[in-house]
Amino acid sequence: MAKKVIQIVCMDIEYINRIAGRLAAAVNDDVFLEFITDEKYYQESITKPRRIDTLIIDEQMQDKYPSERIADKCFIISDESNKGNAIRKYEGTTAIINVLGDEVLKRNDDSKKRQCKIVGVVSPFGGCGKTIAALGIALKLSQLHRKVLYIDAENTQNFYERLGGLFESAEYADKKLAEALVNLTTSTYDYVNEQIVHGEFDYLPAFEKSLFYYHVEPEELCKLATVIASRGGYDYIVLEHEPVINSSIVQSISTEQRVVIVTQDAPNDTRITQFLSVLDGLDTEKIIVHHNDSDEKVNEYEDVAVSETVKYDRTYDLKKLRKLGHYRKTAEAVL
Structure with a gap:
């Protein structure tokens, strides 16, 4: 039996990013969900004979290409609601x-x-040890009998060098995975899921070159994490972000249940106080890991408790962490 095709055509990438995860989780496995955000690609696609069960298209594109696509049902994404087949844009996935x-x-x-x-x-x-902390948290959560997936959402992914014994057998992600991330649909999600590496905890393969080389944005990996979480196959997804703070990362953190902040700063350092102030007002539970060159402990930053102070060694990898108690308290704080 052929899959039902639902095609969503909208040039507003922020809107698509907001709806894609929940929508992909809502439709059943007999549906092929296709998102199109490139006008040139849409122009080419409408020249090919293809049946669409449901077309959902933004008002501007419908006005520009009226009646070009044959579909059993057609709905217009609009800021207005005066049309009978209009979908109110501000109502999102609902x-x-x-x-x-x-x-x-x-x-x-x-x-x-x-x-x-x-x-x-x-x-x-x-440079403050965020990657080893993220991997350590994933490892300790798995040792606490949780099913865990680690995803690196950084432009430059270097976590393979921290895998210890797993590094020799680790393979880099291919261009097909990059294409699937950029155009995440029901069918491409299945391919992404097949690429996940299984072990003591699972992880999505790293890309050998920077994400922009593959035309992948970090936000697309954040969106993937949301989709996988909605499928209910894991207890925890550890999602490592870029070592910066920007609107995209804040938006992602706002939807996450926990955020672990890794720092080497003193509590009164301007960088950490400004960083924490940006996160003020978010409902996400905040946890701090303090990396230090000594055994000196810090109890809190700006009223955010420190889960543990780790005497940080830049040579740490998973092989060494398996023998140490590091990040156990942070994993327990996450639970």
Whole structure:
């Protein structure tokens, strides 16, 4: 039986990023969900004979290419609601789910799903041990009998050098995975899922070159984490962010259940106080790991408790961490 095709055409990438994860999780496995955010690609696609079951298209594109695509159902993404087939843009995924028929939506059966939590790992600057902390947290969570996935959402992914014994057998991600991340649909998600490496904890393969070489944005890996979490296959997803603070990272953190902040700064350092002030007001639970060259302990930063102080060694890898107690207290704080 052929899959039902739902095509969503919208040049507003921020809107697509907001709806894609939840929508992909809402439709059943008999649906092929396609997002198009490139006008040139859409122009080429409408010249090819292809049947679409449901077309959801933004108003500007519909006006520009009227009646070019044959579809059983057509809905217009609009800021206005004066059209009978209009989907209110500001209502996000809910508006789309409300117009889709029951035959394409999953039945609610939350009893079989794990209640997956996303743990963001961030730092105000590079070089303070964020990657080894993220891997250490993933390792310790798995040792606490949780099913864990680690995703590196940095432009430059260098976590393979921290895998210890796993490094020799680790293979880099291919261009097909990059293409799947850029155009995440039901079918491409299946390919992404097949690429996950399984072990003491699972991880998504690293790209050998910077993400921009593959035309992948860090936000697309954050979106992937949201989609995987909604599928309920893991207890925790440890999501490592870029060592900066910007609107995209703040937006991602706002949807995450925990955020671990890794720092080497003194509590009164301007960089950490400014960093924490940006996160003020978010409901996300904040946890701090303090890396130090000595055994001196720090109890809190700006009223945020420190889960543990780790005497940081730049030679740490997973092989060494397996023998140490580091990040155990942070993993327990995450639970």
